[in-house]
Ligand SMILES: Nc1ncnc2c1ncn2[C@@H]1O[C@H](COP(=O)(O)OP(=O)(O)OP(=O)(O)O)[C@@H](O)[C@H]1O
């Protein structure tokens with residue numbers, strides 16, 4: 001018998017994948033493509049006090065709450081993070097994230113820089129992967145916000161004013177992608193996620209593989 005140096009197999013904890021960008025750079029579009037690529041990925045549906053846009057469905061894009069209900073969730077400790085963005089409250093409910101990551105599933109967040117910071121510093125923040133999406137130019141950012149056709153001129157102007165501040169947080173992220181061509185950016189995003197999933201810390205099953213290889217070495221002696 002060898003004295004097997006390999007520790008027992010720990011369960012895999014899911015990754016917290018954080019996407020941030022200035023409004024309109026394309027993170028929601030990219031998040032949808034990532035979800036379609038990997039049905040095992042769980043999207044963290046945020047709660048917000050902002051009113052629904054046309055086509056948005058309660059519980060799919062957001063949980064739409066009034067301020068009192070939102071603050072009650074915060075007071076009850078139900079939010080992993082929360083922040084005021086463009087004058088509205090946004091937050092990520094903690095329980096679905098805990099359940100998914102405990103079951104080994106990765107969770108995708110579409111949050112601003114404040115949310116990104118809070119998630120990284122949270123109890124669940126040990127295994128995070130954070131990616132910041134930059135627009136190729138400021139005129140293109142504004143063009144995308146207008147082309148989306150969802151927000152008033154005043155809302156677009158407010159979001160453009162905040163974009164410089166949001167962009168200033170790019171160095172806090174693990175990766176930065178310039179979203180010029182959507183298909184190319186999607187491919188890069190998938191490459192990053194695939195590579196991060198191959199980190200030793202993300203592959204507890206390797207312990208069994210190495211154990212098996214050691215047994216095979218012994219059988220040859
Ligand atoms: N690479 C791209 N080239 C051209 N248009 C794009 C590109 N990426 C996204 N878009 C478009 O830009 C608009 C804004 O994208 P999206 O809603 O994904 O931005 P966002 O970063 O999630 O914004 P918000 O923070 O306001 O939710 C959408 O109409 C989307 O189709």
Ligand SMILES: Nc1nc2c(ncn2[C@@H]2O[C@H](COP(=O)(O)O)[C@@H](O)[C@H]2O)c(=O)[nH]1
Pocket residue numbers: 020021022023046047050081082083085090091092110111112113114115116
């Ligand atoms: N800190 C958090 N930010 C969030 C969350 N959900 C969304 N967001 C960010 O808000 C803005 C605006 O989103 P929109 O849907 O109104 O266009 C954008 O930057 C999102 O990333 C959250 O739970 N926490």
